[in-house]
Structures are given as structure tokens and as C-alpha cells.
Amino acid sequence: MTILETKRLKLIPFCDDHxxxxxxxxxxxxxxxxxxxxxxxxxxxxxxxxxRVKPRWTSHGFSWWSVFRKDDNLMIGAATLQPLAAQTGAVPEIGWRLRRDCWGKGYATEAAERIVLFAKELGIPEVVAVANPGNIASIAVMERLGMQYRGIETHYNAPCAVYQVSLRLKTVQEAAAPLSQAGEGH
Incomplete structure (x- = not known):
């Protein structure tokens, strides 16, 4: 089980103490x-x-974290990297929820950025995030993360706005290929 840290936050795997x-x-x-x-x-x-989610740490190597502020050790939220809608083999999704008094302070973006980096470190090629289409705040976090809108899909028995981001690392040659091809024949 992996503890993640950011400048202001510590993400600790769910346990009964939380x-x-x-x-x-x-x-x-x-x-x-x-x-x-x-x-x-x-x-x-x-x-x-x-x-329900603790065993996923063993089966997947990731699951849910409790999000704590470092300065006062207050639990301010929960965040996840998990198979989308708990479906085996599904693309991993990131998600979060925060105490209401912690909204609008950048904590969701900060935690989600760290989780995306963790997914990349694990070699996960892409992650998605889903939200109720009316949840403008979470959709704004997805957009700040550089995620691209994929459309409305049904997950968790409800219509969801789905965003995705590729975490694939390109080689220098792959990244340069479009540039060299663009110069050919001109």
C-alpha cells in the first residue's frame, strides 16, 4: 500500500482508523x-x-486513499485510483470527494495530479474520470488536469461526463516523427 504526498497533502490508504x-x-x-x-x-x-475497497490494494496495487492536510493532519477528503465502476479489466478511473469547507482551495486538483503521476509510475497507459454532468466543480478539476472530454456514458447506473488522459510515454523518435513528416515534400 502506497502513501502519496504533495506539497500540502498526504494520501494514506484507507484503514479502519479513518x-x-x-x-x-x-x-x-x-x-x-x-x-x-x-x-x-x-x-x-x-x-x-x-x-469493500481495502482488498483492491492487494489485487490491483491501488485503491482509495484518505486525504490529509499536512499542516494540521485533518482528514479533508478521499481520493481513488480504481477500475472504472469496479469492473475487472476496466480502464482505471481517478476520483475524489472533499469536505465542504475544503472546496475551492485546489486540494482536489493537487490530490488528483499526484494520483495521475502514481498511475503513470505504475505504467498505466490511460486513466479516466467520471462525474455527474451537473458537477461543474469536478469537471473543472478534470479539465485542469488536461483531461479530454470523451462524452456522456452510463457508469454506476447513471449518465456520466467522462474525461480521459493518456499516460503513454513517447520515445524521442515517436515524438519527432510528425515533425519530420511535415517537412517532407515541401
Missing amino acids: LAGLTAINSDPEVMTYIGNGAPMSEADSQAMID
Whole structure:
């Protein structure tokens, strides 16, 4: 299980010790507006979430992290790299949710950027992110990450705006090929 860090954040794999912080986030109706069926989650639901995703660390090498601010060690959110809609063999998706009092401070972008870098380090060729089409804030994060809009698709039994980004590393020769071809015959 991998701990990730950024300038302001520490992402620690979900564990039972994070239940109170996760429940505080998941039980906020505004946080959950665009997640799942839009209903707040109970403490039991949050524990079930932790129990459900912990084994993915062993099977996939990635899963869900609790997001902590470094300056005060406050759990401010949760973020993920996981198979899209928990489908085996699916393209990995990134996702996030934050405490309402932490919205608009760049934390989602910062955590997501680090997770994308982690995916690249693992050799994952591309990642996607999905959001309710009305979730303008999450879509803005996807665009800040340089993700490209793919369209509206059904995931998690709902229509989702889907964004993707390729993480493939090009060789110098591959990157230069279009330039050399453009100069031919002119």
C-alpha cells in the first residue's frame, strides 16, 4: 500500500482508523449530491466502503486513499485510483470527494495530479474520470488536469461526463516523427 504526498497533502490508504473522518465527509448531503444516488452515507455505509475497497490494494496495487492536510493532519477528503465502476479489466478511473469547507482551495486538483503521476509510475497507459454532468466543480478539476472530454456514458447506473488522459510515454523518435513528416515534400 502506497502513501502519496504533495506539497500540502498526504494520501494514506484507507484503514479502519479513518472511519470517523470518512463518515463526516460521506454523511454531508452537499458533498454527496453528485455521488452515487445522491444520498448521505451512514457510519455503517462508510465502514462497508472501507471494507469493500481495502482488498483492491492487494489485487490491483491501488485503491482509495484518505486525504490529509499536512499542516494540521485533518482528514479533508478521499481520493481513488480504481477500475472504472469496479469492473475487472476496466480502464482505471481517478476520483475524489472533499469536505465542504475544503472546496475551492485546489486540494482536489493537487490530490488528483499526484494520483495521475502514481498511475503513470505504475505504467498505466490511460486513466479516466467520471462525474455527474451537473458537477461543474469536478469537471473543472478534470479539465485542469488536461483531461479530454470523451462524452456522456452510463457508469454506476447513471449518465456520466467522462474525461480521459493518456499516460503513454513517447520515445524521442515517436515524438519527432510528425515533425519530420511535415517537412517532407515541401
